[in-house]
Amino acid sequence: MDKSLGRKRSARDWVVDSVAFLLALLIGVILYGENDTDQIPQWLFAADFVSGIVLCLLLWFRRRWPIQLAVLAVVMTIYSETGGIAALVLTMTVAVYFRFRVSLLIAALNIVSVVLYSVVRETEDPGVLVYATAVPLYFGVVGWGAYIRSRRQLVQTLRERAERAEAVAMLEAEQGQLRAREEIAREMHDVLGHRLSLLSVHAGALAYRPDASTEEIAGAAEIIRSSAHQALQDLREVIGVLRAPVGELPQPTFGDLPVLIEGAQRAGVPVELELDAPGPLPEHVGRTAYRIVQEGLTNAMKHAPEEPVRIRVVGAPGNGLTVDVSNPAPKVRPGDQGQGLKGLRERAALVEGRLEHGRTPEGDFRLSAWLPWPS
Structure with missing residues (x-):
């Protein structure tokens, strides 16, 4: 009927x-x-x-x-x-x-x-x-x-x-919006967290060195001003994705890694970089490697300021890319390792890689990842 x-x-x-x-x-x-x-x-x-x-x-x-x-x-x-x-x-x-x-x-x-x-x-x-x-x-x-x-x-x-x-299209659109929001939150954490850590390092240096010369204070103030300006620019770029189609969020590349290291060194962080990755990396793998180094630097400046940071990025097509970031004896509280490292683990999983972090027997904090690099 x-x-x-x-x-x-x-x-x-x-x-x-x-x-x-x-x-x-x-x-x-x-x-x-x-x-x-x-x-x-x-x-x-x-x-x-x-x-x-x-x-x-x-x-x-x-x-x-x-x-x-x-x-x-x-x-x-x-x-x-x-x-x-x-x-x-x-x-x-x-x-x-x-x-x-x-x-x-x-x-x-x-x-x-x-x-x-x-x-x-x-x-x-x-x-x-x-x-x-x-x-x-x-x-x-x-x-x-x-x-x-x-x-x-x-x-x-x-x-x-x-x-x-x-109904399926609406559900997929909602899931897409959720993924876009998660991506925005991850980018805000990665980009702004690094910039604000640089600001914290310089501000802390000024606070602990009241006897600094006028030239040193002026130099540190200029770096703080420049970092704050760059942080605002990064914030505008990240929030700008809300007005742009999904997928137009500005993304760094593996080639921007030396610029990242140089910025940390200008902030007074002793960084040792070993970079040996001949050949062009896949875009998504290179971007993930950049974010891992960025997060490692941010955590080092936040929890172990003025301590040397050793960064090792080596690999070859067919063998994969290894990214290691380590610094001695960071003062990390249990609640300080949450969202940033979870986000990195998700990033590594998205490119079919793996990520580990924790203290070494020598007392260092080590962030290590392996990312696939097809031949």
Whole structure:
């Protein structure tokens, strides 16, 4: 049975039902007028007219009781020709809303009804009447109704698929927004964390050296001003992604690594760099290596200021890229290793690499990663 059966009648349904009622009534009255010369009792002639009008009126309720009204039409058309068109409409209604075998059964009952009609009305050639008129007419109506039913089901299926596709698209969009937010948070942590650590180092140097010369104070102040300005620029670039399409967030490259080291050295951090990575790195691998070194420098300046930092970036195509950042005895509290190192581990996993961190037997803090470098 069709799910739309019994629903509230739409404006289109009102139009269709009105046309069906008027058409069945008009043709029924015409057929009744043509049969006024038949040699049948007057009571049967009157019953034909009344039953036909009743069937036409019942067309307004065909969506509520299609099977019941179709069976009633089978009984009435045994003696009523006025209700013949209404019976056809009711048969088609069954074909529209029910399975094909149900509508075939109703059509077969109507054909039996026509045979009985030929007996009751004493027509001259019942065989020709049944096979030449009733059979193709009723089965044609059933076929038409079945076509309408299959088309409705197809439209409903396409609509449901479209709704599911829209829901999936909305879910994917929400997940994309979530990934974009996570990326923005990670970039803000990586970029601004490093810049603010440089500011902290220089500000701390000024605080602990009240006897510094005017030139030293001016130099440190200039570095602080420059770092603060660069931090604001980085912040504008990161927040700018909110106004730009996803994927346009400014990203550093592996070639920017010496600039990063130089900035830390200007801030007074003793950095030793061993760089041996001949050949072009894949972009995503190089960017991940840059972020690992950046996070290692940030943590070193934050937790172990003025301590030397050793950075080793070595590798070759086919062997992978190894990134090591170590510094002696950092003063790291348990809660200080959270989001930055978790983000690095996620970055390494995204490029199918691995990352480890922790204290060495010598007491150093070591951040080590291996990243794939295809040959």
